Amino acid sequence: VKAPTSDPRIDNMEKYLQSLALTVSTLHETVKGVHSIQASLKCLETQMGQLGTSIDEMQRDNKKNRLPSQPEQAQAVTVLRSGKVVDNRVEMPNDVMVEDVDEKDDEEELNVMTDPGKNIKVMIEEEPKEKTKPDSLDTLHKSATPYRPPVPYPSRLQDTKRNRQFKDLFDMLSK
Structure with a gap:
């Protein structure tokens, strides 16, 4: 086959x-x-x-929760419950720019610009600055006993205290 x-x-x-x-x-x-x-x-x-x-x-939501800037209301007069009137008007700061500073003996002359185009000269007299004495540091108050803060976890110290007491008791009985 x-x-x-x-x-x-x-x-x-x-x-x-x-x-x-x-x-x-x-x-x-x-x-x-x-x-x-x-x-x-x-x-x-x-x-x-x-x-x-x-x-x-x-x-x-953030925009809804924010208070809008309201300087008019910040200058409002407040009346307390007791009836006392508190004037809490806040003056908006003027844009003050110091242009020139010229130092003369004990005086300074500043050209201050409050509004564009207006120059105002301000005379500032410097006051003599007091110098701090290094001896004043020695006269500071010092407490007789320094501050010792409390132990934060008194339970941690109990075991060592018990062990010490047990040792003292054992020493006393063994004599």
């Missing part, structure tokens, strides 16, 4: 079909992976949108 000889074209065709089947199964697995990645991306897009919305809401 002769064994049927296979045709090389048929063998090549079978190998080709097997590799094609393997490629198709790999392609299906890849498509499944792509679908899962797309689903993950959709979830991430949704989360990013939610984050943007929550940030906008937080910024709106």
